[in-house]
Amino acid sequence: MATAFPLLRLPYLVLMPVLEQMKFLDRSVKTCMISASITIGLSLLSKRARIFVKLLKMNCKHIDLILTGNRIVMEVFFDNSEELRVLMYTDKCQRINFIYRDMMSISWFPGSPLPIDYAFSIMDVMHCKSIDKFIIVKISEHDCLPIIAKLPKIDEVVVEHDWPDVISYEEYFQTEKQLLRVLRTVLPVSSAVFITYQFQNSNHLQEILKGNLDAVILKHSDNYITLNDLSITNAKILEIHTGKLDERDLNHYFKLWMKKICNDRLEYLEVRTYGKISMDLLLDGLNAVPVRIDTKKTFRVLGNVKRFVPEDLFEKMTREFDITRVDKRTATIKISNYGNIFFLRLARIY
Template sequence: MPILEQMDFMEKIALSIYSKRARMYVRLLKMKCNHIDLRLEDNRVEMKVFFDNSEELKVDMDTNRYKVDLRYGNDHFFWWPGTLSPIDYVLSIMDVTHCKSIKKLTFSRVSDYDPKYDALIPLLTKLPKIDELIVEHTTSWSFSPESPLLKVLRIIFPVTSAVTISDQVRIPKYLREIFQGNFDAVSLRLPWNVKGFSLNDWEFTNAKTLKLAGPAVEIEDLNRYFKLWMKKKSNPRLENLVVQTHGNITKDLLLKGLNAVQVPIRTDRSLEVLGSIKQYHSDEEITFEFDITRADGRRATISISNHGLVCFYVWPFRQNQSSFMRRFASFSSFYNSCIEHFK
């Protein structure tokens, strides 16, 4: 152990990969990372390990077992791994840095003609937890029922908290499985020349946060969804909905039948919504805000931006006070006012 403590960081990482017994000793050094990102592209696995001191360990692995590269600051190691697979390196580094999950897992580019996922399956089946799954540069075929990509994604859906899909998915019905998945956050983007999502595609999504860019939704469908929420017939987990609409927003059509009340635009009310808006346009700003309240007292805010973006934020539910508590609160207020008067 004294010898291990004198090694520099790269030597410790390289030693941990050498054998399970070596990894057991290196793990006792309690090196802790901030988070880990994985990026998968063709036959390459790119791993980035981020630390609190702003340092970063980069690991490039070839699934064909050609070469492994480690970079940390000015240090650079590389070797030919022999019979080891990328899973041995990824899990070993996660173990010695005491990392329990992957922050971002990105599928960078998907080949329509010759997708190669067989070498990645052993890695994906052993990842314990993934905070966010990101799929970039997709096509409609990528999510069709026969797609090899979809079969691979189904392996990691059960351990994923959030899913982000970039554009080029031209057939919205292929994404219904993601809408209905048990995720905390779902973010989807459609090409501008695609009609968009119908209400049947997303009205029963299970996500707490749902973002649809594109434009992705008709104003009439959005109004119908708000009415379902008023009747408690929509997703009960929904906390935040951000959608891009077709054309200019007509307030009368969007808010028809909702008994919406216009409220002043305040930064403390719109802080979370504004954070979502900024990812679409740098000059995005809220022009109107309306509150709607359903029969059980649950309140939500509908925000309309100057770029056709509609944000829907559900406020935390507060149970009605009992009659005793209301009387106690009234008595307490009266008592305090009397004390202040005599002071």
């Protein structure tokens, strides 16, 4: 029987050139990626191995985690547009697979450590300090909370949850409660949430809105949003797609802002109402001052001073007004040709 080669027992000056050969060199992309996956896999064997692999200074553009059913998919994106996928299963087996271009390169059953511990090792050797996106596609039938409770900083949580096989409201409600448990676990370590899911229970959505997040984006237009929901938010950036809020609601909200009663952190608000806007109802009692559309202004969004530019190239601003708060802070209300309403707090330039 062949004897295993004691790689990690090699002297440092010999070991490092060997590991360098597994790094990204001027070889074919396929060979590079397989070598990279082997190198990353090597780092999972022990703390000593991870220390040596980390010295190679391998880097990635960003790392995403996707929760889909009974597995967490780790996607490592490299500068050369290539991607390494690591499948971490949350069931009893807790096996882990490395995949490149749908081709299995490494597969084993790790044993006692949680799958997320291996994700931490990969992030460490890739010098990645945070997860770019944690995407929730499907809630697992297995309890994944012990795994995701250990996650580090997350830049953005994305909820794409959909349950086409759920046939009753009670079943839907119970699954949504599981989703909320996951969100309660990951949102405290995140700064933003992007939701395309339609919540069936308004209390579940309110719990998210009350969180201390920098950005909350609700893309599903069927989520039932009320003036009370809007007034309890604490986000710096708030984007809502809804047909439920009308001009009276937004007028009342702007008055609360002017009196410093709600969300002093608000820097940017976007409400897509999908309807025609009544300017009289929207601006009633705001003492709004009309402003020329081409007036150049700067706004502060998450600490950055920038110009306002709509994402849609065909969306144009048709009306613009300034309102002033009791502490003399000024904000601008913009109305687009699509009937969308934007609120932007003006930056103080020193």
